Amino acid sequence: MTARTIAVGVDGSWADNGAVDWALHESDLSEAPTRVLHVLDDRPRVRPYVDFPGARAAAKQLVADVGAYLDERSAEPHSGAVLSGPPAQTLAGATTTDRMLVIGRHGRGVFGRLLIGSTAERVAYESETAVVVVPPKWTPAPPDAPVVVGVDDLERCGAAVDFAVSLAVERGAPIRLVHIWDVAKMFTGDEAVDTVDLARLHHTQHVDMIVRECREKYPGTVFGADLRQGHPVAGLIDAVSEADAQLLLVGGRTHGRILSAVLGGTARGILHHATCPVAIVHQRHAQH
Incomplete structure (x- = not known):
């Protein structure tokens, strides 16, 4: 073995x-x-x-x-x-x-x-x-169909990205990094508009940084970004469907918004409703 x-x-x-x-x-x-x-x-x-x-x-x-x-x-x-x-x-x-x-x-x-x-x-x-x-009755997707990875921070989902790269290289496929964000519903009026705009800017810059780091680590792999506002599970399912993705990868055993949802109460939503195979990749903790 x-x-x-x-x-x-x-x-x-x-x-x-x-x-x-x-x-x-x-x-x-x-x-x-x-x-x-x-x-x-x-x-x-x-x-x-x-x-x-x-x-x-x-x-x-x-x-x-x-x-x-x-x-x-x-x-x-x-x-x-x-x-x-x-x-x-x-x-x-x-x-x-x-x-x-x-x-x-x-x-x-x-x-x-x-x-x-x-x-x-x-x-x-x-x-x-x-x-x-x-999922049942799976059939191969086109080799160039994207591999989608749900990302928060690389320290939380780096293992998922690494695993995605190994699969994407085998297939000659691009990787799409999907980041889902939202703001608390407590804000109203102008305050809500300002809060959403600031949050959108913050998350845009955050995803840009993740993409840069991935491209530096894996210069031969094509990375794209997909930033969405809303519920993490619905956002990931929609991203996979719209991209005709061949695989969705998410990290596990972490406290990130997307990743904790995967192994929490909304796990069934992703595992049961994704239209493509779903890979759960746990982040290994450093040994002290």
């Missing part, structure tokens, strides 16, 4: 949920190996349930089926494993050294019960590696 490995979490809906196809596409672009992971949730149930004696055999067959699918479509190497435990924590714990973990936005287990959805959000919160959440 290497740091470049692409892990993909699968369940019974893998043929439809987009994760395997996105991981396959990324594997071909990056020439990286893929790890196929399926988690058997072996936690005891509070109420009686039907135990399927062949669950592990079925899980192994599922992973083998995905492996055969990859063999038919790619020459890149792959491996597979069946894990046991709570799905979100198990996937997060098993992929700490992978380059990324790819999961479907929705999925179903052996008995047809919903697994992904809440699992996707939980994995995105707990994982130490980048998590790419793929």
Whole structure:
């Protein structure tokens, strides 16, 4: 296993949920190996349930089926494993050294019960590696479709920008840095106009600085800026839709306005309604 490995979490809906196809596409672009992971949730149930004696055999067959699918479509190497435990924590714990973990936005287990959805959000919160959440029936976008990154400050979302650059370079795509801002609703009349104008100037200068720093760090990558006033989730969803973006990246575990929203109460809004895959990239804290 290497740091470049692409892990993909699968369940019974893998043929439809987009994760395997996105991981396959990324594997071909990056020439990286893929790890196929399926988690058997072996936690005891509070109420009686039907135990399927062949669950592990079925899980192994599922992973083998995905492996055969990859063999038919790619020459890149792959491996597979069946894990046991709570799905979100198990996937997060098993992929700490992978380059990324790819999961479907929705999925179903052996008995047809919903697994992904809440699992996707939980994995995105707990994982130490980048998590790419793929919508159902995903198909590749044009290679030059922009990669969108929601930004506050680089110290809060630098990891997301770095990860975006690695993906954009593979695709030959530009990066669009989207910054959402707003002012408190307590202001009225002329005071409100002055406050909004000052805030707009401040955020414009702030985004210009971020773009300059990104261009200096990555001179071979095309960066553009998109400044929007309003709610962070609605602003990001609109930016992605209007740009026909192929991927949206946001940072995590920080107190920035956009980023805290992603892993807070509005996480469902982004993960469930974005029209393209969403990558959550946690900012690693410096070790003291």
